[in-house]
Amino acid sequence: xxxxxxxxxETGKKVYTILQLRLHPALIALKEKIAAEPAHKIxxxxxxxxxxxxxxxxxxxxxxxxxxxxxxxxxxxHFYDMLTWLFGNIRENTVHIHTHDRxxxxxxxxxxxxxxxxxxxxDTLPEAAKEKGSRTYRSITVDGQEIEFSEGFTDLHTVSxxxxxxxxxxxxxxxxxxxxIVHDIRNARPVGLHGTxxxxxxxxxxxxxxx
Numbered sequence: 587x588x589x590x591x592x593x594x595x596e597t598g599k600k601v602y603t604i605l606q607l608r609l610h611p612a613l614i615a616l617k618e619k620i621a622a623e624p625a626h627k628i629x630x631x632x633x634x635x636x637x638x639x640x641x642x643x644x645x646x647x648x649x650x651x652x653x654x655x656x657x658x659x660x661x662x663x664h665f666y667d668m669l670t671w672l673f674g675n676i677r678e679n680t681v682h683i684h685t686h687d688r689x690x691x692x693x694x695x696x697x698x699x700x701x702x703x704x705x706x707x708x709d710t711l712p713e714a715a716k717e718k719g720s721r722t723y724r725s726i727t728v729d730g731q732e733i734e735f736s737e738g739f740t741d742l743h744t745v746s747x748x749x750x751x752x753x754x755x756x757x758x759x760x761x762x763x764x765x766x767i768v769h770d771i772r773n774a775r776p777v778g779l780h781g782t783x784x785x786x787x788x789x790x791x792x793x794x795x796x797x
Contacts, residue, residue, distance in 0.1 A: 587765060590758055602755040605764075606742035607668040609749070612735045616728065617672050620697060629673065629728050631700035633665055634786065638708035638721040641795050644686070658689040659768040662704050666693075667764035673698035676767065681774040682787050686794045690787040691771065698728075701784040710789055 590601050607613055620629070639648075647653040654660040658681075670676065674696025681691040688705040703710075708721060715723045726733045749755045779788055 587758060587762060594758070601758055602750045603758065603761040604743065604746045605664065605667050605671075605756045605760060606746045607664050607735075608671055608756070609742050609745050610735050612733055613668060613672070616733055620672060625697075627697065629698040630730070631669070631673070631698045632725070632727045632784065633669070633700060633702040634723065634725040634784070635661065635665060635703070636705045636707075636711050636715075636723040637661065638711070639706040643706060644794070644796055649686075655768060655772055656684070656689070657687070657704050657706060658684060658771045661706070662689065662702070662771070663764050663768050665702065665704075666767040667761065669693060669695060669698070669700055669702075670763050670767070673700070676763075679767065679770055679774070680781055681771055681776045682779060682781065682783060683791075684771070684774070684776050685791060687792060688789075689771070690784045692782040692784075693767075699782065701782060703784040703786045705786075707792060709792065710786060 593599075594601055643649050648660055676693060676695060678694035679691070680693075681689070683690050687707040688703070688710060690701075690703040693700045693702065708716075711720070711723050724735065726735065746755065
């Protein structure tokens, strides 16, 4: 991050970041709703994102921890940005599991207590998703209410680039909090199945396909 800031100063150019979830209409509406609530209100949040990947994943740069940072970094960074954008600063960041194909933990923020689960293993998909033949599952619930954000999800990168071209994109400082979160998660020692757990955290673990 600091090196990129130096490049901005040296070149007089601006480095833009892609924080596409901040542009989703359903999440913008949720942020406005939270902003209108009493400041002491704390929300209960459950975040699940499963995007199935094959063995190719482990032979690509994404499967190389040194290059991708692992699942929590490569897949989770946008969701952590979304959580802090919606609910404020981090107060607690606990990692329960962090393996080659999944990660799960608990984050306490100013305005929420959030359980999260990320996975690239199709075996972790809910039965309803498997029955539909779906390879991806996204879910965010706030106080037990589902926030539908799958619609338009794939168009958000295009909107991000349009904003950048019009000079309204997000800069380095906007991404700093999420970058710090994934750094902390990547370097944390998982505590195991203790504390405030996501309901999928206890699923049986699997071996790395090439180990």
